Amino acid sequence: MSEVVTTRGRTIRIRRFDRAAIGAVMSREVANFRTFWKGTTFNSLLDPTIYLLAFGLGLGTTIVGDVEGIPYVQFVGTGMVATAVIFSSALPAMFGTFVKYHFQKTYDAILATPVDTEELVTAEALWIALRSGFYGTFPIIVTFFFGLPPEPTMVLIPLFCFVTAFGFASFGIAVAAKAQKIDQFNYVTTTCITPLFLVAGTFFPISGLPQGAQVVAQFNPLYQLVELVRGAAFGFESVDVLRLVALIIFSLVLWRLAIRFMTQRLID
Amino acid sequence: MPAIELIGVKKAFGEIQAVNDLNLEVPQGICLGLLGPNGAGKSTTMRILTGQSIADEGTIKVLGMDLPEQAKFARARMGVVPQLDNLDVDVTVEQNLAVFARLYRAPSVPEAVDRALEIARLTDRRKDSVGELSGGMRRRLLLARGLVHDPELVLLDEPTVGLDPQIRTQLWTLIDGLRTAGSTILMSTHYIEEAERLADEVAVMTAGAVIARGKPADLIKEHAGARTVEIYGPPHELEEHRDRFNTAGVSVRAAGPAIAVLAAEDAPRELIPDHAVDRAASLEDVFVKLTGEDAE
Numbered sequence: 001m002s003e004v005v006t007t008r009g010r011t012i013r014i015r016r017f018d019r020a021a022i023g024a025v026m027s028r029e030v031a032n033f034r035t036f037w038k039g040t041t042f043n044s045l046l047d048p049t050i051y052l053l054a055f056g057l058g059l060g061t062t063i064v065g066d067v068e069g070i071p072y073v074q075f076v077g078t079g080m081v082a083t084a085v086i087f088s089s090a091l092p093a094m095f096g097t098f099v100k101y102h103f104q105k106t107y108d109a110i111l112a113t114p115v116d117t118e119e120l121v122t123a124e125a126l127w128i129a130l131r132s133g134f135y136g137t138f139p140i141i142v143t144f145f146f147g148l149p150p151e152p153t154m155v156l157i158p159l160f161c162f163v164t165a166f167g168f169a170s171f172g173i174a175v176a177a178k179a180q181k182i183d184q185f186n187y188v189t190t191t192c193i194t195p196l197f198l199v200a201g202t203f204f205p206i207s208g209l210p211q212g213a214q215v216v217a218q219f220n221p222l223y224q225l226v227e228l229v230r231g232a233a234f235g236f237e238s239v240d241v242l243r244l245v246a247l248i249i250f251s252l253v254l255w256r257l258a259i260r261f262m263t264q265r266l267i268d
Numbered sequence: 269m270p271a272i273e274l275i276g277v278k279k280a281f282g283e284i285q286a287v288n289d290l291n292l293e294v295p296q297g298i299c300l301g302l303l304g305p306n307g308a309g310k311s312t313t314m315r316i317l318t319g320q321s322i323a324d325e326g327t328i329k330v331l332g333m334d335l336p337e338q339a340k341f342a343r344a345r346m347g348v349v350p351q352l353d354n355l356d357v358d359v360t361v362e363q364n365l366a367v368f369a370r371l372y373r374a375p376s377v378p379e380a381v382d383r384a385l386e387i388a389r390l391t392d393r394r395k396d397s398v399g400e401l402s403g404g405m406r407r408r409l410l411l412a413r414g415l416v417h418d419p420e421l422v423l424l425d426e427p428t429v430g431l432d433p434q435i436r437t438q439l440w441t442l443i444d445g446l447r448t449a450g451s452t453i454l455m456s457t458h459y460i461e462e463a464e465r466l467a468d469e470v471a472v473m474t475a476g477a478v479i480a481r482g483k484p485a486d487l488i489k490e491h492a493g494a495r496t497v498e499i500y501g502p503p504h505e506l507e508e509h510r511d512r513f514n515t516a517g518v519s520v521r522a523a524g525p526a527i528a529v530l531a532a533e534d535a536p537r538e539l540i541p542d543h544a545v546d547r548a549a550s551l552e553d554v555f556v557k558l559t560g561e562d563a564e
């Protein structure tokens with residue numbers, strides 16, 4: 001549904017769910033990002049490098065040999081994509097959202113224009129997901145230097161990262177919408193984000209866990225992402241289609257939840 | 269068609285009735301001052317007009333559109349200037365404006381930005397980041413941001429609250445220019461002087477409802493008469509004066525260090541001491557009488 005609004009002799013078309021609104025909100029993010037992209041990008045490269053040096057080379061050359069037929073450094077390197085994705089999506093979404101509605105009142109200003117909460121949340125999640133799709137590939141690039149052979153199927157990795165990051169960005173936004181104080185994010189990090197990233201199969205294979213934990217891990221989107229990334233690097237399995245579908249469902253559900261919670265937060 | 273039409277609007281936050289049976293009509297082309305003390309419900313009213321707050325009851329029409337259903341479309345035709353500065357400080361002046369030009373779907377973003385820069389008189393600072401601007405420049409930018417799409421209706425929520433007198437004067441000049449250009453303006457304020465200077469008509473709001481409405485001169489005539497007399501003196505003397513006036517059925521109020529007698533022209537002459545200061549009745553007298561609040 002859309003409406004043509006005439007104002008001062010001009011006509012503008014405003015849709016119920018408007019690409020122009022989403023683009024405009026994202027343009028604000030881009031303008032702000034241009035002021036701090038260097039630091040963020042540098043960290044995104046440095047992080048996996050340090051982990052790979054420490055875990056990959058440290059453990060890989062002395063304690064652990066191949067894991068699931070893959071040299072340990074490549075096992076960790078591909079798994080670290082999930083780490084990069086969650087830390088570049090859920091955390092910025094949580095803190096950024098809270099700061100923007102609570103301290104800066106940015107969302108009050110945006111919602112006074114022909115943009116609604118649905119478009120606002122979608123734009124914010126999209127932008128973070130695009131960024132994460134990009135940063136998610138950094139561990140792979142770093143691992144190339146540790147001997148990971150490039151494969152054509154790896155071009156799918158940014159897409160896998162994007163889908164997962166969209167869900168975790170929405171998760172962060174939803175959490176921020178419910179938060180009363182910024183300190184509460186520490187609990188969320190400790191109780192949700194850290195366990196998710198530890199049992200994603202990044203540093204050790206899930207198959208080594210007890211049966212119960214293995215079942216639980218199946219519900220960890222980060223684990224599914226890691227499996228997809230390793231599929232892209234070392235060969236897909238047929239269940240990987242299901243993994244992607246599951247990630248898409250996860251993201252869509254959290255997206256709707258983020259919209260619902262933010263509407264409750266922003267509209268009184 | 270009036271620019272704004274509010275009939276029987278109510279909005280509660282839990283126990284607090286922020287807006288309580290509000291009726292307000294703003295015709296096109298005027299600046300209406302919504303004058304009320306803190307907590308009167310002015311900001312809530314503004315948020316209801318943009319669909320950021322959903323009223324519990326009542327009819328709301330903005331530029332002929334029904335709210336909240338059509339709020340998003342109505343917002344395309346209005347500009348909102350918030351009470352608090354929520355500019356993006358790390359990016360440039362023109363980037364702040366360009367984002368809002370896009371949010372408002374301006375047909376040409378560069379043209380909209382240029383126009384707004386001119387309004388804010390910040391054309392030569394366009395490439396500077398907002399963090400580098402002075403307080404006055406930031407407020408001018410905040411105002412211009414809400415005008416970037418040349419809106420038909422402008423909502424100003426306490427546009428100068430807490431600002432230096434100098435910055436306030438700058439903003440008054442801009443708002444006056446807007447009014448002269450024929451925009452419809454709804455401006456909330458709790459500063460009498462602001463309403464007196466800028467508003468064609470004033471609606472006095474308290475406890476969530478408009479209790480008086482009219483041109484400042486008419487309001488003064490109706491509620492405060494022609495003359496106000498202020499009597500200064502030590503507290504016990506003022507107390508005696510007050511008692512005498514009260515006995516004679518004339519209402520007096522405290523006015524800082526003095527007491528003020530409204531409609532002094534009708535008060536018994538012999539009750540007014542020689543040292544009393546006689547002045548024309550003002551909007552402040554109306555405000556204090558109607559809201560029971562001390563004016564700022």
Ligand SMILES: Nc1ncnc2c1ncn2[C@@H]1O[C@H](COP(=O)(O)OP(=O)(O)O)[C@@H](O)[C@H]1O
Binds near residue numbers: 310
């Ligand atoms: N979101 C809210 N939650 C709870 N109370 C609110 C909220 N917004 C406003 N109020 C209350 O409603 C009343 C009117 O507030 P407001 O509209 O901000 O008044 P004004 O702008 O005239 O100072 C105040 O008592 C205020 O505390």
Ligand SMILES: [Mg+2]
Binds near residue numbers: 312
């Ligand atoms: Mg207010």
